[in-house]
Amino acid sequence: xxxxxxxxxxxxxxxxxxxxxxxxxxxxxxxxxxxxxxxxxxxxxxxxxxxxxxxxxxxxxxxxxxxxxxxxxxxxxxxxxxxxxxxxxxxxxxxxxxxxxxxxxxxxxxxxxxxxxxxxxxxxxxxxxxxxxxxxxxxxxxxxxxxxxxxxxxxxxxxxxxxxxxxxxxxxxxxxxxxxxxxxxxxxxxxxxxxxxxxxxxxxxxxxxxxxxxxxxxxxxxxxxxxxxxxxxxxxxxxxxxxxxxxxxxxxxxxxxxxxxxxxxxxxxxxxxxxxxxxxxxxxxxxxxxxxxxxxxxxxxxxxxxxxxxxxxxxxxxxxxxxxxxxxxxxxxxxxxxxxxxxxxxxxxxxxxxxxxxxxxxxxxxxxxxxxxxxxxxxxxxxxxxxxxxxxxxxxxxxxxxxxxxxxxxxxxxxxxxxxxxxxxxxxxxxxxxxxxxxxxxxxxxxxxxxxxxxxxxxxxxxxxxxxxxxxxxxxxxxxxxxxxxxxxxxxxxxxxxxxxxxxxxxx
Amino acid sequence: xxxxxxxxxxxxxxxxxxxxxxxxxxxxxxxxxxxxxxxxxxxxxxxxxxxxxxxxxxxxxxxxxxxxxxxxxxxxxxxxxxxxxxxxxxxxxxxxxxxxxxxxxxxxxxxxxxxxxxxxxxxxxxxxxxxxxxxxxxxxxxxxxxxxxxxxxxxx
Numbered sequence: 001x002x003x004x005x006x007x008x009x010x011x012x013x014x015x016x017x018x019x020x021x022x023x024x025x026x027x028x029x030x031x032x033x034x035x036x037x038x039x040x041x042x043x044x045x046x047x048x049x050x051x052x053x054x055x056x057x058x059x060x061x062x063x064x065x066x067x068x069x070x071x072x073x074x075x076x077x078x079x080x081x082x083x084x085x086x087x088x089x090x091x092x093x094x095x096x097x098x099x100x101x102x103x104x105x106x107x108x109x110x111x112x113x114x115x116x117x118x119x120x121x122x123x124x125x126x127x128x129x130x131x132x133x134x135x136x137x138x139x140x141x142x143x144x145x146x147x148x149x150x151x152x153x154x155x156x157x158x159x160x161x162x163x164x165x166x167x168x169x170x171x172x173x174x175x176x177x178x179x180x181x182x183x184x185x186x187x188x189x190x191x192x193x194x195x196x197x198x199x200x201x202x203x204x205x206x207x208x209x210x211x212x213x214x215x216x217x218x219x220x221x222x223x224x225x226x227x228x229x230x231x232x233x234x235x236x237x238x239x240x241x242x243x244x245x246x247x248x249x250x251x252x253x254x255x256x257x258x259x260x261x262x263x264x265x266x267x268x269x270x271x272x273x274x275x276x277x278x279x280x281x282x283x284x285x286x287x288x289x290x291x292x293x294x295x296x297x298x299x300x301x302x303x304x305x306x307x308x309x310x311x312x313x314x315x316x317x318x319x320x321x322x323x324x325x326x327x328x329x330x331x332x333x334x335x336x337x338x339x340x341x342x343x344x345x346x347x348x349x350x351x352x353x354x355x356x357x358x359x360x361x362x363x364x365x366x367x368x369x370x371x372x373x374x375x376x377x378x379x380x381x382x383x384x385x386x387x388x389x390x391x392x393x394x395x396x397x398x399x400x401x402x403x404x405x406x407x408x409x410x411x412x413x414x415x416x417x418x419x420x421x422x423x424x425x426x427x428x429x430x431x432x433x434x435x436x437x438x439x440x441x442x443x444x445x446x447x448x449x450x451x452x453x454x455x456x457x458x459x460x461x462x463x464x465x466x467x468x469x470x471x472x473x474x475x476x477x478x479x480x481x482x483x484x485x486x487x488x489x490x491x492x493x494x495x496x497x498x499x500x501x502x503x504x505x506x507x508x
Numbered sequence: 509x510x511x512x513x514x515x516x517x518x519x520x521x522x523x524x525x526x527x528x529x530x531x532x533x534x535x536x537x538x539x540x541x542x543x544x545x546x547x548x549x550x551x552x553x554x555x556x557x558x559x560x561x562x563x564x565x566x567x568x569x570x571x572x573x574x575x576x577x578x579x580x581x582x583x584x585x586x587x588x589x590x591x592x593x594x595x596x597x598x599x600x601x602x603x604x605x606x607x608x609x610x611x612x613x614x615x616x617x618x619x620x621x622x623x624x625x626x627x628x629x630x631x632x633x634x635x636x637x638x639x640x641x642x643x644x645x646x647x648x649x650x651x652x653x654x655x656x657x658x659x660x661x662x663x664x
Contacts (some may be wrong), residue, residue, distance in 0.1 A: 169519060175554075405656070
């Protein structure tokens, strides 16, 4: 395993792979630092540029975006008090007060080094767990895969959004998208509504880009007005700091670092919960375990360490799920899955054994990206602050053009661009009606696999009870039911506690 | 009817419409025990059920739903304008060609989102439009072998 990893690192250090990784990490840091631009949006923008590259170049660039974006958000969080990405929200709680107390360099570097160490711990898990988990998944029959995908979908539907019915309906609507087009057994045209293009089925990438990017951009536009000029950046503070001292501060709290990184990994493994939940939960845990919880919120280093180590460890966890099971943990890994599909690579349990060069290339890219991230932020942090003054009226048209090019370049046809627009409208409407988008996207991605495995299992043995009597399959179906019941209980409790709440927030 | 009720009705109508469309599909045979309509009917059955639950809970919850408090008013006019501009851009892309359409789109959308107030603003709009068009065109056509649409009307 370690020989493969070392050769993966040697491979990724070649200019042809290092350059896309460096560019990806750099763009990730920028996207992460820009308030209002999420990591997912950044990876969507980068996607079309990867079509012409070889698979490892493209995936290295995306891994770079993921790692860079997870850390980039801390720059504005610490120095301006504005989280660059949702996963840096918890970083502002203590990062900004520390910066305001005259220690901006310490706040930022505590964040950067915590991201680095958290990410590395996530990497250890990624490398150690992917192979064994994939080996377990290799034992799965179609019953188990069907149950696993249903479990992932029901868990996401239950955990995102504030209405379980809407979460489940959103996931089911995602499945509806996949039933259009030729059926997988007989190849009979199905529900193509007389549109020739639909006979081949709907590609999930334009759906994903349309639903996600449009919903977010339009939600931003809603808040725009004619006379709201961008904020002028103040003078950039000095960020010089003793790195050894900052690293010492982090290493001196090994339990905190390990525990919050573990939370990050765990949340990353669970589909569609995401870095923001990981960092919030880790922050909360750090506060609970602290002997002086009252210091939190006033510039406590533990707060920054918890938030930043967990959100980078989260990336490692997310990559495990996609590499071992082929289930994307969030939008970024969903886009990575799409990129693999374009290159004809099947993700899932066979991925690591059939494509060891690519799998270990991703591991290596993940590790190297953390070093690049530290260097990039060290060199560019003060300029990143200037970038926050770029008005949205400039960013939005550029992002939209790249979304259109991304959809078009999939197979050089306008049809995918029309799909993009239609699903852009649907995505925005869903957000306005209070539907979470994550289950829809997961439904679109997993729909074909759910159908194929369902049919395969019934064709192998027509006894439907096998779904429940086979231990792993039965266990996963029980977990699916339990996750829905748990979500129902949680929503009921939440509503009792705050009856005035309204579910008007968009969930990306 | 509340927001959830409307959403539920739309989903219900769509699901029922698609369900009806599965009726003409070939049935299962001896060779293939599952017909192409089997799985779609399960999925659409689930969406019908969930839509119905959404409508029912909307009606049931009406009495105790508090009035929605007004926050910052959303600028829906600008959202509508943006969607229209994107729609026109996508519709005209094959006719005008990528370069002309993209230049026009980036310019017009910038103006719509933040109307320029002075010469510098106008200059920025033009520069952003030209640079975006040129860079995307050059990068995709020259280096990434993506053939962006040529204009049917303009041949450019």
